[in-house]
Amino acid sequence: MELIERGEGEMNGVGNVFFWIITFFVLFVIVAPLAWIYLTAFKAPNDIFATEAKKLIFFQPTTENFHRLFREFPFWDNFLNTVIISVSSTVVVLVIASLAAYSFARWNTGKGHLLFNTISTRMFPGVVAAIPFFVMYRNLGLLDTRFGLTLLHIYFNVSFATFLLYGFFKEIPEELEQAAMIDGYSRADIFRRVVLPLVRPGIAVTAVFCLVWSWNEFLFSFLFTRMAARPVTVLISSFWGSIEVQYGPMAAGAAIAILPTLLVSWFMQRYIIRGLTFGAVKG
């Protein structure tokens, strides 16, 4: 009966069966579509457009889609762009956001309004912001460069990263810092030697989120790149012709592109869940 109080306690036989039926159902709903990507990636066009249910699972596998993807499209170049852009933007975001989050958490700088303004930057419709950026980027020669897109991803991620880190910085007891001050540490030293080591888990969480968000970002990546700096999500979105959709290479590309994020969610699950609560629950 404690099931609905705190979701804990012993389960009887019926409860157990009920528990596992629901759990398996939910897992099926989650995993089936993703499994379908991987199945489709190994299908020939005829099997992709088959109208029998059994062909969903039973078919003659082929690696043709991957061959086409690698041969006819710059898949690995684009993949490399994604890696470079997401890693470099994450590093910069972490620096900027941890400084700012510390300030917000320790001194409540700007009395909450500033923190809110930071977050509200993400409420501006990106599509409209894109046009002034496009003109600015043209003048600066930043169009279709990794550096230019990295800058945009920094802007894109920095506000939520700040907010995420804010929760972690808030947890550090002020007494620790006061003690350090008595020991003669300067403010900068306290930040570097006392505070930063303590929020390392928070930084790890934030890094994961920024990496994933940047990895998955589409709109800016699509508008601000052509060939040289194009990330992999844009390539995958492009398999849509006027009278045909090439699902084979699309699925093959997606299968590879989502692999790192799947691995991250598998191995970093504890950290991710910790981050999702935005510091409201102590880990």
Add this chain to the structure above:
Amino acid sequence: MKAETPWETRTDFAVVRRSTVWEILTSEKYFKWTLLIPLLVVLAIFMLYPLLYCAYYSFHQWGMRGEAIYVGAQNYRQLLNDKAFLEALYRTLKVLVICVSCELLIGLGLALLWSRNFPGENVVRGLALFPLLVAPLILSLLWNFMFEYDFGAVNLVLQALGLNKVYWWSPERALYTICFITIWQWFPFATFVLVAGLRSLPKDVFEAARVDGASPWYTFRRLTLPMLSPLIMIIVVLRTMWLIRLFDPLYGTTRGGVQTELLDWIVYRTAFVYFDIGYGSTMAIFSLVLTIAVCAVMFKILMKALGGAH
């Protein structure tokens, strides 16, 4: 010898000066602002510039060619009478309500189920996190095909089970299909936030309630829910902020057709298909003000909720 003296002096001067700036920056009074400099620079460039740009052009008629014509508040008047825009706004609210409530309900149910320790816990958690981290754009392309009428996996399975095929993208259903895709991607968020919340609840309070003979339903309503409310607020606020800007799920599916045009899509269409910068800017400013108003209220509640949880 004499010639060297000024050099030495200068060097000293430079050292002193450098440390002075550094000292000011890290002094008790200014340190908190120093820390914010990089953030404020980024925001000033990437936020203020487009904001001013849009504010300016929202009072002009301009399609990126020729001179912009000043038209006063005409764009705003047009916006308030624009049926398509108001419909998109209404649809966005509808999606917001449907998605947030479904995610919360599913999340709460699963959280109650999964907050205990059970064998295979890590496997379940690892798998259930997948949807959250996969690129929304890829998911929209995926679901578009899964819900296809003739070849889509969903209909093939329905058919194999002896059921009728369903037109998932029909005008009366497409918006709900979009909602489904969104809920599918985001219910793990609500679930795991609430799992974390449930696990952190103090045991003794519940012991006491049981000793007092309170019914489980009563305990759930009077103890569990109030204690979870800060987390529920987090979910509601963050999801609202993200849902108002819902864009990617439309991109690979209906592209705003079959009556699924949402707020961000109509802004996209105006700005990037029609290239009507004047009117698009007006939409952007209007929707920014609207979302900020909604979120300012929510944000206050959220900060209170965050404070309460500590």
Add this chain to the structure above:
Amino acid sequence: MKYRAWVSIGMVAILVLGFACMVLAQEKFGLKDIPEIKNKKAINMIVETGAAWDKVIEYIKQFETATGVKVNIERVASPVVYSKENVELMAGTGYYDVVYVETSWTCEWSDYLWSLEELAAQYDPKGVEGFQEDIQNISPVLLRCGQAYGKQMVLPFYTYHMGMFLRQDVYDDPTEQAAFKAKYGYDLKPPTSYKELYDQAEFFTRKKGDALKGQPLDHDLYGVAMMAGAYQINDEISCWIWGMGGDYATVVKNPDGTIKEFVITGKDKDALKQALTQYKDLLKFAPAGCLTANFDFACAQQGEGFAIIQPHQFASLFTWTADLLKEKVPDGRLGIYPTIGGQPYTGAWSLGVAKASKNPEAAYWLVRYIASYDCQKVLMKEGGQFSARMDLLLDPEFHSAETEYPLGLTCSYLVDIWKAQAPYVDNYWYFNTKAGGKVYEMQMNVLHKPMADASTIDECIRELVDKTIELTSKFDTVPIREE
């Protein structure tokens, strides 16, 4: 004498052969005719993904080898080609040298493009005449679609001219013919008026267990398959209103041929109302899925044998539909005919040269090369799309015993309809306004609404007229008014 006779016959033969070779060599412009390109700067272009370009891109490598100019090709999803190119053209980045143009954008982008005659005069050793001689082989309809204010801006890459697909085997069946005549009092033949289409759609709509060609059906049968989803319905409606002599707006010209104004006349609105009413009427005889269908659904319905007529479909999909039918209904056979009124929707993905290009010389030759006989043959044979070159469509290779059905049939249909439709194209509003692309985009949504009962037909027409005027006054300099 004998010896002399043979010699003279031989000489004549050699002369004739040589002359024939010369004529042939002159007629078909190809890679060998491209002169030395002095400007070696690499050129950039953007195209959509899909089989058509997959094959042609490989062929472009020959152009690179022959001319020494590198061609960078960016590939994006077809719905976003417009946005991607437009933002670069408007911002004046000069990045794209060759511009990929849907023909309803030709006028809109004419300020950003070189006219091809200008470039021919500058770079072509044969001058403008050589250029014009080569393009004579291109469909006059699509050439006109690629013109802006009388100048040739782009050359077609592949076309999606529409046509009516119907089940020839059913129309040729004596029992069906007799039953139809008995019921409606006239012969069963491909419809040429709305009434005939309606009668036939009604006639062929049958339940599972009813007979078709004397055999019982194991599924429901529908008279028509259409695509009332929000992507292609405006193309279908274009067929209807053009066929009735109407348009989205009437182009009024000055005596000197320049455009005076656009008028949405009462006749235009009547045609639109009639088209929408009849279209909606006809949906009774279509599978329910047609309400949200795109081309793929409609063709699949016919290919699976579930529907008898597609009143308007992209002709390029005829071969696919016919092949599907061959598989599902072995004795089935399709026929392709003009849509009601004989003025089907038309257009082509085309290529032009950007004014901001760093290398207009190479860009010009690439456009010519892609429109050439050899390249277009690759497009047709391997890319599965239809060229706009009539000489190619009439090539005996596509009209042999094996290729005549379904490929040759489509080719002949296209050539015939182009000849018949050519006089009308000049007046089609899409190809006279700078707002064509934008209005087109708007129409997709608005025209779909009454079919889904999201608005009445009158509301739909009101919205369409208002938005057409709004967009045209914003994006075109030609005045527009409603009558």
